[in-house]
Structure formats: C-alpha cells, structure tokens
Amino acid sequence: MAERKVRVRFAPSPTGPLHIGGVRTCLYNYLFAKKNGGELLLRIEDTDSQRFVPGAEDYIIEAFKWLGITFDEGVGVGGPNGPYRQSERREIYKIYVKQLIESGHAYYAFDTPEELEAKRNAIPNFQYDSHTRMQGVNSLTLSADEVNRRIAAGEKYVVRIKVEPDEDVEVDDLVRGKVVINSNILDDKVLYKAADELPTYHLANIVDDHLMEITHVIRGEEWLPSAPLHVLLYRYLGWADTMPRFAHLPLLLKPEGNGKLSKRDGDKLGFPVFPLLWKDPKTGDISSGYRESGYLPEAVVNFLALLGWNPGNDQEVFSMDELIQLFSIDRISKSGARFNFEKCKWFNHEYLQKRSDEEVARMFEPILKDKGVQCPFDKLVYIVSLVKERITFPSELWDQTDFFFQAPTAYDEKSLKKRWKEESPQCLRELVEVLKGIDDFSKVVENEQLVLDWVASKGYNLGTVMNSFRITLVGAAKGPHIFNIIDIIGKDETIARVNRALEVIK
C-alpha cells in the first residue's frame, strides 16, 4: 500500500451536547493529525432522524473553537469531499447498498420491528444471523417477484449485511494489538432503512471513511465489538486494501462507582461533563460547561490529553504545540480512566497563573459589572496582581477582593476573637494619627517601614497592631499585604474604616 497522507475524522452524532469523552477523542485525533502533518475532518453523523437535536451541531463547532481544536475539512469549514452531513449524503449510500445487494453481501428484510421483538422474547439470545435468517421474511426466503412487489408497494424494508459464518475476523488495533472475533457471533446488522432512506451508522461510517480517504480511525472503545463488522464491510465493498487503521481509546469512567462518565455524574458531583453550557431545547434543562465554570481551554485540553495518554516522562504541563510534538498512539493506555476533576482544577490554577494580570483583570470586569462596581482598569490590574496566585477560577476573584471596592459591613467573629486584643482600640486610635501624617499612600515600602518604626518606638505588639488594623480594613483576618490594601483604597477611606471599626467593634 502506498503511503497515504494521514487523514482522520471526528464524527459526532448531533443528539445533544458534546460529551467530554467525545472532546478527548477529538483531541487525540487532532494531535495525531497535526503530529503527522495530516488533516482532521469534522463529519456530522445524523443518520438517526429520531434522535436529532437542533443546535447540537453549532454547539459542537463552538466547543472546538473554544478549545483551540481546528478542522481542516468538514461541517463548518467545507472541503472537496462534502457534503459532510450524512443526512445530505443519502444518494451516495444508496449506490453502495445496491452494490452490496448485487454482490450478494446484503439482502432485503421485511420483518417488522414487532415481529423481531416477538422473536427476541420467544427465543433466548435470538439474533438475526446465518442460523436464523432463513426463517426471516427477506429476499433470501422470498421470491424475487415477491421482493419486487413488496418494494414497489412501498413496504418498509431494511437492508441487512449477510455475514458469512465460521470465519475469524481480525482487527489489527493500534492500541490493543490483534483482536480476533469469529463471524458466527456477529449478527446481520441493519445497514439501511427504507423508512427514512438513511443508512445506519455502520454503513455510512465505512462509506464515508472510504470516500473521504480516512487513514486512521481513532474512536472510543465502545466501538471495538463492532470493528470486525466494519472490517467485513470494507472487504465486501472491495476496499480492503485501503481500509483505515483502527485505534480504540480507553473510556472515561465515573470518578467513583461504576460505569462510564455520564451527564448525571456532573450534576451530582458538581463538575461539568460538557465543554460548554447547554440548554436542552425541549426541557429547558441546563447542563454546566467548562467554559462557563471558569475553566481555561488550555487547562481542559491538558487535563484531557493526560487521561489515557502520557509522554513517558514526568512532565505534566503541556502547551498544545508540545502535545502535538509528543503525541503518539503507542503511548495511549489500554484501560479506562477514572475522571478526577480535582486534577483538572489544579491544571486550571496552573494555567491561570500563566495568564497576565491584564488578562485576568479582563475576566474580572464582567463580574464587577454584575456587582455594579466601577473600577479603572489599571487599578483593577493592580488588584489582580495581588490576589491572582490565590485563585483557581475567575469566579473566586470577588471573594478575594470585595473589600477593595466596599468597606466591610461586618467583622468576622473568629478573626475578632483571635486577633482583636484589649489594647487594639488604643493602638488603632494612635495609628490613625500616624496615618494622617502620611501624604503618599502609594509608597508602600516606605510607609510600612514608617509604621513598623512607630510600633517599635511605642513598644506595641506588632501582630496585635497589624492584625487589628487588617480587620478594620478587610473585615476579617485575610487578604494581601496591608500596605497594598491601603494604597488601593486610599488615605481617607483607610482612616474612615478604622474609625468606623472603632465605633462598631466592642
């Protein structure tokens, strides 16, 4: 086989918001494509007309835009192999359905869903396959005339693959090695439904991957059991020599308990399982998203990249470019990864520190606006510089800085009990006089030295003075350096806060 340009695809079904596991699958596809100088396609697999959800497609596109994952071809960007929505490719699939039937690898089946349901109930482990298909109502058991008559009469039929029995089908998986399944356990899967004139996933997937010249199929492990069917389809269609390589990714599991990660886990444990906030168009239910929860896209990408892959050394923090350089399929792990969002938070803290004070200040602006607070931008940057390292999410900014914008309305009991001494009022009254003598509060270092000297000259306990002072300014025993605080709130406000505290605190 000649060397082909690497082409991979992400092919979600627009049945709702994109699950974080899907995001990881796409990320791995992206990293693999970029690493190998290849291309990534976005294909929308909307062959299930029943489960189509409006808005899901736009959501998917927006989510990857936010994450910095770009597509070279597909829905939203176009390309020479379109259309990229399977619902718009009906006529293409029909050609191959016909080819499969004519070559004897598929057949018409007229069994109704009710009949099949009845068989499943009556016969344990019933499956439509080489052992049972001759009892079905299909083009194998009906005369050609009868088949034609039924089709002409508009009877709803499906087309099923005719799996040849007693054959070991081999899937050479890039992650798991050779996986062999005997064709006897495969059933004659439905490939096409006359009811909506659409193929099922299996056929559409193979036809599109072939036509779009996909070289590597990187997808979740849930597809491993049907991979042999796909191999068979490539063979029956005569495309075995250009069949893509498969790589089945380990699944993302719940943080605790059993099963794979689901929407409910997020709701229950209080972390998002979707990249973006999603509002269900039918029910109006809201599902939280990483973006709206204050996660940085590079943190989400970094966290996800390491869930099932590692570079083989101790490095933990990677830029997208580094991930691209380092990524390789043979370092993908085989077992499912439990989703640990504490680590995700840690990544967010790391990446937030990498952002400049100006950038973080900009994240703070809408929060302040919401609080009805006005603040000059350069002052905001100054404030952010004092508290940035303390926070993991921009949403924590207000709690860390509210005292810069408004005087404390109450004084924390615990702090008072621990830090407010009997001599505090007297010390503070004298401190006010000292502060009054300072003209420029922006001389942080000098002012501190001045106060320190004064405390020493009076023989006061430094901790008592400073902690009491802090409580009057902040309302509690917390916050950044005191002399930065008074620089920001200014002389008048500083003195006013001390005086007010002196009145209120008994």
Next chain:
RNA sequence: GGCCUUUUCGUCUAUCGGUUAGGACGAGAGAUUUUCAUUCUCUAAAGAGGGGUUCGAUUCCCCUAGAGGCUACCA
C-alpha cells in the same frame, strides 16, 4: 447469559525480565507569611489472587476474580 477489552499508591500514570517500583493530583505533617491564601519541604500510600515459563517476574503465558464495553430499523 454470550462476546470483546482491561487490571501498578484513593485517582491519573512511569517501568518495554534484574529499580530502594518513579512522578503528579489529592491526603497528612512541618516551614515561610505580623492575617488568610499562595509557595516550599517532608511523610504515608500500589504490582487483584493462583498457577506456570525463567537463574530472576509488576513486566511473558494460563486460570480465577474484579472492572468496563458491546449484544437495536442509536451512535
């Protein structure tokens, strides 16, 4: 039930037959900080069980168990 995959600290993982089994998150303890937080240091913490193969198995093979997936006219 059947079939497939998988199994190293609580979690994510390193180790490609010979290591004091390493790192990170989280946890605990100290230090720094006149406050709180940050930061730093240290500590505890793992090869599912049983058989083989081998001079030697976490590593290779088999069995059992656990975990996960699939078993639709869904993807």
